[in-house]
Amino acid sequence: MPTIAVISQKGGSGKTTIALHLAASATQAKQPACVIDTDPQATAAAWGDWRGDFYPLVVTSPPARLAKTIERAHKQDEVDVVVIDTPPHAESAMREAIKAADLVLIPSRPRAFDLHALEAVAEMIEFAGKPAYVVLNAVPAGATRQIEEAKETARKFGLKTCPVSFGERADFHRSSAKGEVAAEIDATGKAAAEAKKLWTWVRKQIS
Template sequence: MRVLALTTQKGGSGKSTLAASLAVAAMQDGETVVALDTDQQASLLGWGRRREANGLDVQRVEPSAFAGTLKQLRGAGQVSLVIVDTPGRFGPDVALVLREASLCLLPVKPSILDVEAARPTVEQLRLLGRQFAFVLNQCNATTQARTLDAATALVSTGALAPSMVATRSDFLDSMTTGLGVTELAPKGKAAVEVRLLWQWIKAQLAGAKA
């Protein structure tokens, strides 16, 4: 069982939205997925409650109970992937979650403020000895130079997913309807980006510790 944790110290990175659509994309790819929301804002849990489609379990879990929840899921032997949404800050409670992750994914908006805000998270992940990677999220297709600058800065810090994710209305609509973008508009650009990102993540998880 692999554990993918989405984490960042800066709010507004689209972490919960990306977690929801990645969970659906992974499920459609044959994974048995459980999505765990450890954030007090419970955005991912709210999306799960609006969801009418079957096949994806979304639960709220306190960080202090996270390790125990994973132990139960492993013991059941039916779950292949856990996707975790974490709070938009770093502290001892978040560390309890991240130290259990096979891979930590840091969504970062293409701005210097967001790139700089990611550095403390990177430092903590290195102290925890966790594998991590960035994904440029909420990119604007009309400001490619800014996106390239952000990508250059991130590559110097750690691994960067080659699939960038743009700001698209499908992401907003999917959170409203309890769907992933690959369900809402399977042939849309947002769906293509999420599928590409998931395939890259899948490859990273294949070489990560269970």
């Protein structure tokens, strides 16, 4: 069963938004997903509570129990994909998530302070030898130069950049507050399209 870790040293990078939309897009594509929330703030778990008994499932786990939680998720007959949401500034949690993952996604806003935080993550990725990609998030409209500079910064740290990015979209914020995802409030919107494209790309990496 494919396991995707979403990690970042920087708070506010969009880890939970990307993890939930990725899991929901997998579920909508007939591959039901489980999100494992290892963040003590339990933002993904709160979203799951608001959502109710609908996929993707959201469960919580302390980092030390992550392997066992993934093992239990594997035993769920209907779960095809596991997505791990991690806290910022928590190297032990990130290391456990990287160790368990088949693919690592590193959300980052295309801003200097956010991109600087990639350096520490890059060192962990290099040590683990896992495939990993930076996912640019909250990208302003028309920020072509910013995107290229962000990609160059990632390259300097030895990281690849995912070809799919998330723009600064109101639908991402509006949907999260309702226990939904962007496609459920506007299936034809740009946010919904970006989430679907990200899952399509991820599926190719893990197939």
